[in-house]
Amino acid sequence: MEKRNKWGLLVAPLYAFTLLFVLGPMVYMVLVSFARNNGDGYGFFWRFTTENYTKIADPVYLQCFVQSFKLAFSTTFFVILLGYPFGYFMARLSERGKRRMMFLIMVPFWTSSLLRLYGWIIILQAKGVMNAALMGLGILKKPLKILYSYPAVLIGMIYALLPFMILSVYSSVEKMDWSLTEAARDLGASPFQAFLTVTFKLTLPGLLSGVILTFIPSMGLFFIADILGGNKIVLVGSLIQDQLTRGSNWPFAAALAVILTVLTSLMIFFYRKITHVKDLEEIF
């Protein structure tokens, strides 16, 4: 009994911090989402209402959710498409090659994501490097206007989140027991069959953690849409920020946040159910 209490003390800081600064704020957010906004100006008062939630059904706000999910899905799709083969091929390199490739991935990963996005502005802007090159080669006659558009935001999102997918796929391919794939081949499976039924299934946990590490942030990275998309693409993230600062409607912002949290949690829940993976693969 005494022994148990001693170890219990070690968890105390984590328990205290989590209860006070994670659970506390979350519960408070849910409460605020049912409060009423002071019609003009700041603040809100405690009288129960669900109007913050019914307001979300307004097509203007619904559109934000649709756009956010569309962007998050397409980002995740392209990140899988580009990242899975990369992680797979990388794990098949020689030890030396792996080390070098890991270094190459870690450098941009550690460099500020904002500044990396800034590099894309230089490339994509109307008088930027890409248009200059394409027009110099005679491929284009008029400059392409990619910056401040949906494709630019998508490029920025994929670019920012690809390393997460690469690293988690890499770590699960790396850990894989190749003799299983060989066994499938020996038993007469074609390379493609062996890949699909053995390799792919065994690396699914890595893919899953990659998907989660891509999908969740892509719902909230409003600054990428802000920088590369101008004001044209309004995501839930930007909407929440707007409601908090300029609109100063905290209850509505809280309701938006609650819905966003519930939706993303549901996505993860169903995704896990479908893929039968329970734990997040440890990466890094």
Place this chain on the structure above:
Amino acid sequence: MKGKRFALSKLYLALIMLITYLPLIMVVVFSFNDSKLTAAWKGFSLRWYQELFRDAALMEALANSIKLGVISCALAAVIGTLGAIGMTRVHYKSKGMMEYLSTVPIMVPEIILGMVFMAFFSLLGLPFGMVTLAIAHTAFCIPYVFMMVKARLVGIDPSLEEAARDLGASPARTFWDITLPLIMPAVASGCLLAFAMSFDDVVISIFVNGPKTSTLPIKVYTQIKTGVTPEMNALCTMILAAVIFVLAGTSLLRRQKARPGKRQ
């Protein structure tokens, strides 16, 4: 046939890396450009570096970011490590729930975390500034340390600790001499990751920073939003150089450490 496929996969890796580095190369090249516009090359110059160092507000933001990263990393290292160790040895009913809760900060979109902190801190009446930033950053740093240490603890052979206990070491001594050295690499890599995340965070910081305290990413964000400034090129180049320096240094150290071990 097989050789050809291998070459194709290498080509793919090279292509993706090229695209990854393209924006970085652009930034580095234009940081030496003697023009306010980042469209055309006007000749070599170091003036943007000079202006960068003269920018007192930016330098202060950099100092803030480093301070914040160190504080939240240190707090997260202590809370996360102790928590992970404790979790493997206690069996409360609430344990599973608690484990889930403590990883919530990296399981919800950042914007949610930012807004709930903003609302909660103003409820508590905490003045926005370094304190609120440190609490918020510690909250999302803890899961990284916690998860990595927990994974490492699961991998530790329990017979090592049993052996120490059998040889008469007290639980505290066993922990200090056996467990702690074994989990140190996980603590270190958790901390590094946490520091990187803290140093790079825009979304959460925007909500909890004070009127007088700004972090580097916030400063950069507001500058980039208003348009292209060559100073940012110089800043990015310096950060890039620092990252390469640190990464190359640690990988060299690791290799030197690994060498004598291999001979045994």
